[in-house]
Amino acid sequence: MPLPLHTLDPDQLARALPLLDDEWLARDADLAPALPVVLARGVGQDWHKAGTFRHHLAGVARSLALWRQPRDVRLLGLLHSVYGNAFVDLVKFDAATERGRLKALVGDSAEELVYQFCTASRRQFTEQALAGQIEPDGRMHLLTNAGEPVTLAPATVAAFLVVSMADTIEQWFSWQDDIYSRFPAPNHHRPQAVHWMAALWPGPMRPSGRMLHQINRLGLALQHPALQGLLPMPPVFEHCTRTLSAGDDAAAASLYWSVIQQDQPLVDLDVATGVLEQAVRCNPWVGEPQMVLAQLYLSAGRREDAAAVARSALQCMACWGNAWDKRVQWDAWLAWTRILLQGATAEGEGQGAWPECLDKLNNVALRPGAV
Numbered sequence: 001m002p003l004p005l006h007t008l009d010p011d012q013l014a015r016a017l018p019l020l021d022d023e024w025l026a027r028d029a030d031l032a033p034a035l036p037v038v039l040a041r042g043v044g045q046d047w048h049k050a051g052t053f054r055h056h057l058a059g060v061a062r063s064l065a066l067w068r069q070p071r072d073v074r075l076l077g078l079l080h081s082v083y084g085n086a087f088v089d090l091v092k093f094d095a096a097t098e099r100g101r102l103k104a105l106v107g108d109s110a111e112e113l114v115y116q117f118c119t120a121s122r123r124q125f126t127e128q129a130l131a132g133q134i135e136p137d138g139r140m141h142l143l144t145n146a147g148e149p150v151t152l153a154p155a156t157v158a159a160f161l162v163v164s165m166a167d168t169i170e171q172w173f174s175w176q177d178d179i180y181s182r183f184p185a186p187n188h189h190r191p192q193a194v195h196w197m198a199a200l201w202p203g204p205m206r207p208s209g210r211m212l213h214q215i216n217r218l219g220l221a222l223q224h225p226a227l228q229g230l231l232p233m234p235p236v237f238e239h240c241t242r243t244l245s246a247g248d249d250a251a252a253a254s255l256y257w258s259v260i261q262q263d264q265p266l267v268d269l270d271v272a273t274g275v276l277e278q279a280v281r282c283n284p285w286v287g288e289p290q291m292v293l294a295q296l297y298l299s300a301g302r303r304e305d306a307a308a309v310a311r312s313a314l315q316c317m318a319c320w321g322n323a324w325d326k327r328v329q330w331d332a333w334l335a336w337t338r339i340l341l342q343g344a345t346a347e348g349e350g351q352g353a354w355p356e357c358l359d360k361l362n363n364v365a366l367r368p369g370a371v
Contacts, residue, residue: 001281004284005280005284005311006312007311007312008315008318008371013314013318015065015066015068015318016334019062020334020335028065028074030075031074033105034079035078038054038057038079038082038092039054041082041092042092046090048171049175049176050173057077057081058078059166059322059330060078061074061077062321062322063166063322066319066320066321067235068232072107073163075114076117079102079106079110079114080114080167081118082118083115083118083119085118085119086121086122086145087122095119099115116152116156117160119145119146120142120150121142122164122184123184123185123186124143126183128142129221130217130218130221134221134224135226136226138158138224138226138230139153139154139157140157154227154230155231158230161221161222161227162222162234165215165236166321166322168211168214168215168218169320169322173206173207174203174204174206175201175202175203175205176211177209177210178195179198183211205327207253207256207257207288209253209254210246211249212283212286213244213246213248213249216285219234219237219240220237222234222240223240236285236320242285248282249283251279251283252282252286255279256279256289258275259275259276260325269296276293276296280309284312284316287314287316287317287333288323290312291313291317291336293309294309294313298354303345306340306341310340310341311371313340314334314337314338314371317337338370339365342367342370352367
């Protein structure tokens with residue numbers, strides 16, 4: 001059965017490559033003015049799930065930039081938790097006294113999005129979005145964190161869906177799968193001291209086995225007739241038109257991790273290759289399983305197959321802007337995948353060729369003109 005691979009879109013990759021530079025935010029005309037003010041609030045010192053709060057805010061903004069979202073939505077991504085919210089206790093601006101300062105910095109419309117995102121019940125928003133409880137005209141009726149009724153306009157619902165997708169892919173991995181296993185519902189019945197092993201951060205750092213399915217459902221909610229066309233559709237899941245089942249999400253993560261943990265025969269490549277191929281069939285929407293499969297193909301001398309899978313992996317990574325496997329950051333996965341594609345397409349044994357000896361892997365480097 002052929003693998004469900006993707007064609008590498010040069011334009012999508014061209015949008016991704018400049019974001020590999022740590023200074024990309026400082027060069028973004030819309031986001032750069034807000035950056036010094038946010039950094040001055042100590043976001044680089046705050047822990048946040050898979051890194052620091054700065055890392056998280058920048059990662060969310062990066063996905064939204066790749067998804068070509070308008071200015072206000074990208075600013076919402078950069079500032080989405082600065083007033084605090086029900087999911088995180090970090091408060092960088094006091095909503096009671098500093099709304100005027102943030103409005104002066106980013107404008108009234110962007111600040112209003114940030115304020116609503118922080119003060120409306122995000123748990124209720126997520127539950128209703130996953131349940132398809134969006135009004136025919138695209139509005140959504142919620143409560144605030146203080147219990148007051150609030151109605152979100154269709155454009156706000158669309159913005160919250162897109163930012164929630166980026167917010168989740170940037171941060172979620174196996175540690176949260178354990179401590180917040182029923183997200184968005186709470187786990188009040190599980191004492192931390194009893195479940196101390198699950199509490200140990202960061203744990204084994206497996207990719208999440210359930211959350212990509214939830215992100216997929218948020219994306220599908222953007223297909224609501226009243227929401228279509230309000231914002232550019234994120235390019236993931238074929239522009240949010242394809243379904244990833246919970247079972248396929250879980251199976252792909254488990255199959256992938258079994259290879260990463262070397263729970264497969266280690267002498268010949270056939271079993272590990274077959275397991276990864278099945279992982280890709282279950283979930284073709286993330287790049288890391290395809291990237292590892294490309295390296296196995298290279299090791300087996302299957303250069304054409306390796307090139308095809310590496311291109312598909314690059315396409316997935318260029319669409320997400322954040323890593324699914326959080327053991328290393330998105331830019332590192334993208335860089336290694338480009339090395340694999342270079343090795344699969346290099347002529348003969350010249351520069352960029354895939355090395356025959358194990359120790360020469362330490363020498364590989366991307367050559368000028370590589371994809």
